[in-house]
Amino acid sequence: MTIENFEDARKAVAAGTSVADAARALVATMTPAERLWCLDGDAPTLAGMAFLARDGYHHDTFASAAVDRIGLPGFAFSDGPRGTVVGNATCFPVSMARGATWDPDLEERVGDAIGRELRASGATLTGAVCVNILRHPAWGRAQETYGEDPHHVGELGAALTRGLQRHVMACVKHFACNSMENARFTVDISVDEAALHEVYLPHFRRIVDEGVASVMSAYNSVNGEWCGQNKELLHDVLRDEWGFDGFVISDWVFGLRDAAVSVRAGLDVEMPYRMVRQQQLPDTLERGDVSWAEVDVCATRVVSTLLRFDDVLSAPAPAPETVGAPAHRALAREVAARSVVLLRNTAVDGEPVLPFDAATSVAVLGRLAGTVNLGDSGSSDVWDLDCATILDGLQAAVRDVTHADGEDVDRAAAVAAGADVAVVVVGYTYVDEGEYIGQVDPDLIALIPSADEPEVAAAFEARIAALPPTTKPPRLDSRPGGGFGTGGDRVSLRLRDEDVALIRAVAAANPRTVVVIQGGSAVVVSEWIYTVPAVVQAWYGGCEAGPGLADVLVGDVNPSARLPFTVPVDETDLPAFDRDAKSFTYDRWHGWWHLARTGREPAFPFGFGLSYTTFALEDVDVSLAGDTIEIEGAVRNTGARDGADVVQVYAELPDPDAPARLVGFARVGVEAGASEAFRITVPRDRLARRDVETHTWKPAAGPHSVVVGRDACDPAARRVDLVL
């Protein structure tokens, strides 16, 4: 069968040719200019950046590798992870909130809904799968990932990928070790092979095994080489060891510096502009620093992935009404409620403060209570026009609501004193944490071309002139510094002094005070937590943040979320974080592992969360079965309300230098008074160690302990010793 265009390639695949062979055959018919065209974004750099500065993120997808002559569709990228970034779409709770659900099935449904909205908005590839490990809660983009543990993060990211890829191609990012923001363009991360493979990469591998279409390289360098041109990561690990057969894209604009090195290392597409490669590749090809065969490998990987996803991408796009559909808003509310972590709920006059009755009077206090607070205002922002604040949610759920923004603390205290219950909303916004572009290194600025190619610029201007309008949400009218100029890594894990003063004043005025924390990761609560009876972590809860939280506070939803990270008593209990670091070492000890190793008690351990009922684990049995470890047992609901518990399985390895691992978990719904069986299957591979001599995995052998509990420090956990 002759292959001269994309349609021919499709037919060849339908007739049994492999996608790789069909793609190779098609690339062989392309002109040199067309083959190079597939190696970067389709937009010109200067006009593209000017458009971006005019909120272009929300007006159009980023196009790449479209070659009209042969009908090659290329791909159209929209970012995530809390929804579709292009146009006006449903804003879901941030990934960290979804991580707190510990529920991959729910996350898959979120992926399905976001995938539908992406397709309906014209996107075919999304950067929604952000899975860098939360090495430290000060990371400005903590909210975009799922937590501090590789197994947990991998399962959630794989679930999102499954849901998304029913409708679009997904891209997992940022490969690798991208867990700090302010220094992201310049910092070098030193990491040894064991830490890299056991802590910073397993979740990427999990998502590659799930069949993710694309991988985005990180801005930072790892062990001395920029991730966008890092052969060890992009070629040796990703392709040779893991067998990834999709395509790799760079992070935006400053994701690579040397075109030839990047091609040879295995970076397929420079995003999002015709920038470094367009300037450098013609000469390097001429000099022989890169060969046409190497260019063709990159182009072929893009084309073969498009063929692999052709069924998905050529299916009719969902109708425009899919975007913001009632079912998606209902899902956003369900997830918002399911993500609320109940951290504290003590009794006042013999009764826990939460849930409170819808007939009580509630004072809602704090500057964030009436604010649409969706989180980061950089590449993950979603322009949802229909968002309900916490105040909106409580006003709809409770008979009698009064509100004060807390600026006048005495007034807030007086309002609180007049109500049955006081709800104080505190925490962060995109100004305190999020994506950040500060001063850019002159070496990077020097990579920007002095002029665009005239034809490319003309085609781009024509494209953006024809775009349908998108409405900017009013919340953004007075955004200081635009989107990317604020945020960055946190300067502290404490609340602001004003928030702490408000909590203290309200708690003194009303013994039934509930503190609601908004933010993307851990907040140190030690200085004020004992002054109030109830505290919930409510994240950036998306467009239905208020109704979802209200569902929990009035008891329509029994909280079942669990912390996806450790909350320290004091910031100094954690490993160091230097947001201006030029170089940094990532080892195997962060989060709960670091605290366990240094003997510090956490304020709240990894995996912790309360419920309005109580649970007990029963009949736990651990057995070996071939390549797996089988954990069976039951969860008994020992209280008076239906609820759900999260059973967590940890493995302790024989080597004292190896941190224990979360190796399995299951969310188990149980009716009041009943007992529900669970079974968790753990492949033995999850206990393997990286062998730095052979650069392969050493199967688990010898004495191990399996610990089955309800959080990482559960004193009632069952421990079973095994010899593998």
Ligand code: BGC
């Ligand atoms: C971010 C990526 C994002 C890309 C495109 C970059 O600034 O680091 O996470 O996917 O922009 O929006």
